[in-house]
Amino acid sequence: MENKTVKMRVMVTGGSGLVGRAIEHVLKEDGGASEGEEWIFLSSKDGNLMDPDETKALFKKHQPTHVIHLAAMVGGLFKNMRQNLDFWRINMYINDNVLQAAHEFGVEKVVSCLSTCIFPDKTTYPIDENMIHNGPPHESNFGYSYAKRMIDVHNRAYCAQFGRKYTAVIPTNIFGPHDNFNIEDGHVLPGLIHKTYIAMKEGTPLQVWGSGRPLRQFIYSLDLARLFLWVLREYNEVEPIILSVGEEDEVSIKQAADAVVKALGFNGEVLYDTSKSDGQFKKTASNAKLRKYLPDFTFTPFHKAIKETCEWFVANYEVARK
Structure with missing residues (x-):
């Protein structure tokens, strides 16, 4: 039976x-698959x-040996502020x-995949x-943050009661x-890319929400993917x-906006709407x-990753999630 050669059957939710x-x-594309692995997305x-x-029923159908759990109700600052209860219950x-x-x-x-927004606001x-x-956590997204925090509680409890080695990453x-x-x-960032694209097409100023001063660490999804594979195969802590x-x-929202403007070649005016909330000022991790x-892991330079993302968005504008 061919299944005897499958050492790891990985089911990815979301x-x-x-x-x-x-x-x-x-x-x-990058040769990241290992022999004996089967992947179900x-x-x-x-x-x-x-x-x-x-x-x-999904677990019964696919019989995974390993799971990467990405499925979640997610959204930006303003959606979180409106729907904290939904984010808590659904997740x-x-x-x-x-x-x-x-x-x-x-x-x-x-x-499982957590988020740095789970950390205490005052820290x-x-x-x-x-x-x-x-x-x-910060009050703007406490529903999502507490639901994600509970995965850590879940994992520790499965380990304590049943010896399960379930873990989580925090990008x-x-x-x-x-x-x-x-x-x-x-x-x-994706919101800024879309807004800049529209401003270019319409010849209007780019309006950035907030002051542009908050600080963020951004990770390129392809870098994160490579790290996820390492965690799945090598990282054994709960x-x-x-x-x-x-x-x-770490970069400011203004620096991120500047990088998008440069990548898309936008030459118009950039305005900051300070009537809009900044959210958490920083969450430096x-x-x-x-x-x-992994002392030698190399991250994709921010401007290169922004350029690649902008190019993908322009090339896939009709089918991209908007």
């Missing part, structure tokens, strides 16, 4: 999103992960169903993996091809790990733990 597509790209069309029976249901089904079907390893910097539960702000470029409800560029690579494991 496989059609930004990170799922990046993992698929690295596996196919699921989208929301394959089943409703808010439903425990549908979730179990709690999804996460509980996926992790419990993984346990019931004997999945060896689950790697010292840089933040690291030991500070997740040290205080409330900083992710961007890249196949992102959601929705201006109203998407994240800051404790989460921050996946991020270094503190020295330490990648010291990652560097301890």
Whole structure:
């Protein structure tokens, strides 16, 4: 039987999103696949992960040995501010169903995806993996943040009670091809790219929401994908790990907007709408733990990654999520 050669059958939830597509790209285009691995990328069309029976049916159908759990209700600052309850409930249901089904079907390893917004709002910097539960997250997205924090609680509990080695990664702000470029409800960088594109077409000024002063660490989705593969294959801690560029690579929203303007060749006026919320001013994260494991990992330079993302968006404008 051919299945005897399969050492690892990896099921990716949320496989059609930004990170799922990046993992698929690295596996196919960059020679990232290893012999004996089988990969299954699921989208929301394959089943409703808010439903425990549908979730179990997916596990029964695909019989994964490993799971990368990316599926989530996500959105930018303003969507979070409007729908904190939805973000809490929907993500709690999804996460509980996926992790419990993984346990019931004997999945060896689950790697879930968290976010740096889970960290306490009032904290010292840089933040690291030991500070997740040290205080409330920023009030703008507390529903999403607490739901994601609970994955860490879940993982520790599965380990304590059943010896499961389920873990989580904490990326900083992710961007890249196949992102959601929705201006109203998407994240800051894809929103900026879309807005700049429209401003160029219409000959209008580019309006950046907020002051442009908040600081962020951005990670290119293809870099994150390569790190995800390492975590899946090599990282054996239950404790989460921050996946991020270094503190020295933190940029302001203004610097990010400038990089987009340069990449797209926008020559118009850039205005900052300070009536719009800035959200959290900074959430500087330490990648010291990652560097301890992978001292030589090379991140794609920010301007190069922005240029590649802009080029993808322009080339795929009709089909991109907007």
